[in-house]
Amino acid sequence: MKNKSIIFIAFMLCTLLFLTPTHAMAKGIYEHQDTFVPQNQAVDDVVVVGGDATIWGTVNDAVIVVNGNVNLKASAKINGFVVVIGGNVRQEPGAVITGEIIRFSFDNATKNSLLVGGGLVAGTWLLQLAMTIGLIILPVLIVFLSKHHINPFVDRARQAPGHLMYIGFFSILIIFALTVLLIVTIIGIPIAILLLVLAAASFIYGLAAVSLLVGERMKGMIGRPNWIVSLAGSVVLISFMNVPLLGAILFMGIFIFTIGMMTLWIFEKIKTKRLKKT
Secondary structure, eight states, X not given: OHHHHHHHHHHHHHHHHHHSOEEOOSSEEEESSOEEEXXXXXXEEEEEESSOEEESXXXXXXXXXXXXXXXXXXXXXXXXXXEEESSOEEEOTTOEEOSOEEEEOOOHHHHHHHHHHHHHHHHHHHHHHHXXXXXXXXXXXXXXXXXXXXXXXXXXXXXXXXXXXXXXXXXXXXXXXXXXXXXXXXXXXXXXXXXXXXXXXXXXXHHHHHHHHHHHTSTTOTXXXXXXXXXXXXXXXXXXXXXXXXXXXXXHHHHHHHHHHHHHHHHHXXXXXXXXXX
């Protein structure tokens, strides 16, 4: 019976220890239950998750409570800021806060804002991921399906890169001017859309040629099939395109380069047909 009594008393003491609110007795308090800071005590920080913080004493830095309330009694002094997430701040007359009170409530408006903001962030990330995968796969498919038909574009890009940039820049200006004029006339909107689609297709096809050029300069690519070389080059190019600022500059440079490549190819085809007719 004596042993049973000792075990019962120990059990009750442990229960009281874990169920009663915590009284702050250290420099920094980090708890998951209701926490008290006595009147004549000073601590550096109070962080409570899933409970309330009741403060009679002094907190030198910050009070942070998540999913709980902050109760500042008349003798409380906070020499910093108070952050409450999912709760309220109750401040009695005489309580002093030298910093800011930051409170995040989880009402319906906040939840809707978080859902909308999170949806936009997730949607933007998914769109960027889809575009990244597409810009890697499409050039590889073009190289694989076109086989050796893409080699003339690669040779042209290798021989006259500066010339192609020059042609591409002025071609883009012409395409932009034509697109604006067609949109203004309203009737020409379908033609404007067609021009933009052709420009996008030219970019993808030209990107396939550029990816081959980049892949050829990588170690271990000699003697490999063209589609593997293109895959390696595409991964490198698209990786750099995802770098802020540098990616935008690289994208514009490749876009101008590829448009110049396709413009020169079109002019050469027209010139060849005219020579055949004569």
